[in-house]
Amino acid sequence: MKGLLYYGNRDLRYSEDIETPQIRNANEVQIDVAWCGICGSDLHEYLEGPLFMPTVADHISGKKMPLCIGHEFSGVVKTIGKDVTHVKVGDNVVVEATTHCSDRPRFCNDHSKCLACSQGFFNCCSRLSFTGLGTDHGGFSDTVVVGADHVLKIPDNIPLDIGALVEPLSVAWHAVERSNLREGQSALVLGGGPIGLAVVMALQGHNAGKIVVSEPAEIRRQFAANLGVEVFNPTEHDDCVGALRELMGIKEGFDASYDCSGVPATLLQSIEALGPKGIAINVAVWPNVPTPYMPMDLTFQEKTATGSMCYTITDFEQVIEALHTGQMSMEKVRMLITGKINLKDGIEQGFARLISHKEQNVKILVTPHAI
Ligand SMILES: [Zn+2]
Ligand SMILES: [Zn+2]
Structure with a gap:
């Protein structure tokens, strides 16, 4: 697949030769990425990192760099594991990007939970990591596989580009x-x-x-x-x-x-x-x-x-509902999108532009598809 691989400090490489992630567990979802926003954390990772990207085995997955970066994304369900019931192939979805103790069994035979996770405070997990910023390939790519618990369907009246902003809005x-x-x-x-x-x-x-x-x-x-x-x-x-x-x-x-x-x-x-x-x-x-x-x-x-640390799945649900009902204005959210670019231009027209023209831009969205 295509993707922006993070190799380290100021070393991001566009590649069309990355092994496409496949479903390996019954409770996973494979997503065809539509849009992925460039976040301030991605810029920190690029300029000052590695901060979150795993130079040694990630706490959750055991994987390490290079991995595709990007955690603010929307997409369309491509394949589902056999136990997945709340989304189906073709659904428009967004991904709650944290990974925590509950995600460990997807990667290894460890069902232990830290104190925060055992109390349900997953965003305070002592092993907290992120899809696209630690655990696994993220949304600056064309295909992502995540645990089904992190996937939320978005209603038809929320377009996929607005969907990519559900993550920062949930923060x-x-x-x-x-x-x-x-x-x-x-x-x-x-x-x-x-x-x-x-x-x-x-x-x-x-x-x-x-x-x-x-x-x-x-x-x-x-x-x-x-x-x-x-x-x-x-x-x-x-x-x-x-x-x-x-x-x-x-x-x-x-x-x-x-x-x-x-x-x-x-x-x-x-x-x-x-x-x-x-x-x-x-x-x-x-x-x-x-x-x-x-x-x-x-x-x-x-x-x-x-x-305030990240978000919970409840925050995602409430943001989606607020957009759906108009309690939060979709037109105003759209005003935050100041650029839309193709994945292959992500480094030059995305990261570099945000670094050199920080104030002119709010959110630049990246897509692996033709614009
Ligand atoms: Zn972010
Ligand atoms: Zn935990």
Whole structure:
């Protein structure tokens, strides 16, 4: 098959000579990939990796690089294992890309579960890995085989290109779920990149009240404004938190904040901008270095700071339902797609373009089929 193989740091190679993955277990599904989005994690993996890609045996599959990268994908069911009943050949599907202890039996005779998995918290698995970022070949290819538990059918009114955004929208959905945000409550989103904008969509899907996006890059502020939220330029203010509260009319502070930037300044703002009992959710991927904050900023007014890790299958189901019913606007989601390219051009027109023109792009989708 065709695919973009990850060999290591800044070493991605297009190949048409990769062995096509086949079903080996009764509970597997083989998918003909339609679209796969390039994620910030893919860029990190390319520029700074290997971070997730297995240089030695992956915790779940035992496989190692080179493997096709890509974890934000949609496709059409090509073949199903004999125990698969919830999808059939020809169905349009998306893939929940985490892999955890429950996936081990597909690859080896190990049915043991870590504490998180035994409690059903699969996104907190101590062996957590991903299809397309660790465990096995991912969506920058033409064919993927995954465990049936990770495959969700999408209804006919959700096109396959929008389907490829269900994964990043589920990251955002999970973050909003983690904050227990109630209808009408206010939210601050720090960073207007792909995940920040997806958080805006998820907040709107939860009927949040006032939503403000703080983002220094003008193009990104414009993307956020186009989604119908208020925008704030942090580079114009010395006292960002004071200005945010004043300008945005949230004097007592926000009910929830979502750090989608992951720099020391946004960590502090995500806590300081909260009102009493507010909650700060870290959605960003941080470099592995310590960063200081004031514990008393949490203690006064009993604020909470926590993180949000990927998603669960429930988040996927809820995102699909929200798109299906229009609770989350498909037109707005479509505005996040800033490029569509062919797999063979994925490195030059995809990865390279996102690295050199980061701000002009939100989501570039890649397809193995003719466009
Ligand atoms: Zn991703
Ligand atoms: Zn586990």
